[in-house]
Amino acid sequence: MSLSAVLGILSSLKSCQADIGTGMDIVTDVAIDLAEAQDGEGHPGIKDMEAMILECAQLDREINYFVDVVQQVTSEVTTQQPEAMFSLSDKVKEQFNERIARLSDTELQNHQKVVAFKDSIRNSLNQANQESAENMEELDEDIAVTQSQVNFTCPLTQVEMVNPVKNKKCNHHYDEEAIRGVIKARHSQRKKCRCPVVGCGNTDISESDLIPDQILRRRIQSQKRQSNRT
Structure with a gap:
């Protein structure tokens, strides 16, 4: 496989990553709807959506790791002999697995869209309670x-x-x-x-x-x- 083909694949992964981000926004919107209906933060639907958001966050991180590793490895072989391309796959797999092994739950919880999800649900519930108590319509x-x-x-x-x-x-x-x-x-x-x-x-x-x-x-x-x- 040529380096140009590798770069093309990375570009496709980045597009997939954008779609994942859009999907996370949609899941957050649905969860906000449940919270605004005052079903409560403990509603099983919201918990399920939080699990989906975390899964998407992990996939997003894995794509980032893979792209970083491939870019690093390919930058190393471009200055070497063409024969070095044959070991590219093994190098990528080894370094990618090392990065994934270090991925912690804390890092996923700190993902921007995970934080946004939790903030949105908390703020929706607080706002609903506040509007009810203060009669915001008036x-x-x-x-x-x-x-x-x-x-x-x-x-x-x-x-x-x-x-x-x-x-x-x-x-x-x-x-x-x-x-x-x-x-x-x-x-x-x-x-x-x-x-x-x-x-x-x-x-x-x-x-x-x-x-x-x-x-x-x-x-x-x-x-x-x-x-x-x-």
């Missing part, structure tokens, strides 16, 4: 609309967010594509990325700080549907 409509607009606007693009992520250090929200682009651009210049929210003291944002906010994304989508109907 809040002034203008205040609610103003608050929604503030929460829905990305501080970078100044437009409504599409895929909001929360910074776990300072709890500020940004559109995922916008903030990741800024982080990569700043890091390529060997500079730190500062939180774009005015007055925030967080001067060093990394991609590992970002957690998808599924509940906020659903609220944005709900507002869009309401706007389209009116």
Whole structure:
């Protein structure tokens, strides 16, 4: 197999990885629906979905490991004789198995989408209880609309967010594509990325700080549907 064919396979795996991420978002959405129906966090359906999220997180990590190992091994053989390609498969298998053996449950629990799943369920239950206790329906409509607009606007693009992520250090929200682009651009210049929210003291944002906010994304989508109907 040629190196170009190997790179083609890696590209296909990356596409599969994106589909896995989309699937995890869908599972989280369904779990939020159950939580918002006040079936409770102990609902067996939510527990089953949490298990599915963890399985997807493991598959996502395994793809990352495999891609990393293949890229490392192929970079080593490109400077050697063509005969070295024959040992490529064994090297990949050996190093990949070593990485998988070190994969811990803690690492899976810290996967961004697993954290987002748990945060979403907890926040949905808390919100349902709070709305019931405080009778949120009677809040002034203008205040609610103003608050929604503030929460829905990305501080970078100044437009409504599409895929909001929360910074776990300072709890500020940004559109995922916008903030990741800024982080990569700043890091390529060997500079730190500062939180774009005015007055925030967080001067060093990394991609590992970002957690998808599924509940906020659903609220944005709900507002869009309401706007389209009116």
